[in-house]
Amino acid sequence: MNYSPVRRQVILIMSSILPKNVNNNMNKLTIQDNNSKNIKPELIYLPNCDYNPIVDNDYDNEKIQLRRDKEDEYLQQLEEKVDAAVEQLTRERTRIYKREREDRKLNIKKSINKKKKHLAKLHEKEQERRYQVRKQIKFLQKRL
Helix, strand or coil: CCCCHHHHHHHHHHHHHCCCCCCCCCCCCCEECCCCCEECCCCCCCCCCCCCCCCCCCCCHHHHHHHHHHHHHHHHHHHHHHHHHHHHHHHHHHHHHHHHHHHHHHHHHHHHHHHHHHHHHHHHHHHHHHHHHHHHHHHHHHHC
């Protein structure tokens, strides 16, 4: 038989802790381990499924199949939700990456503009200094 991973896990867990022919009255059921301690096995319920994964002998194949169908439908819904969440996270991550990239570009442009302005001021100061030097040279040449 082809079981889903969750069903396989439930079957493995339940078959490892429950003896054969167990009824659903789990409150009375205790199992002794090697150290002679009484252990109450934990039941595993799937959320939003109103059935117990332990198969009683009282149920017929149709009810078992209905339960399996419910579980498969629930797992399919979970897979769809996970896929949608992954897709949304991917879109969000892409959007954030693009925004950060644009911010970096903008910061680089601002930095370049600041450097250009600074260089322009330095150039103006240099031009002013040269003008003053030429002016002084002309003045000194006139005096000589």
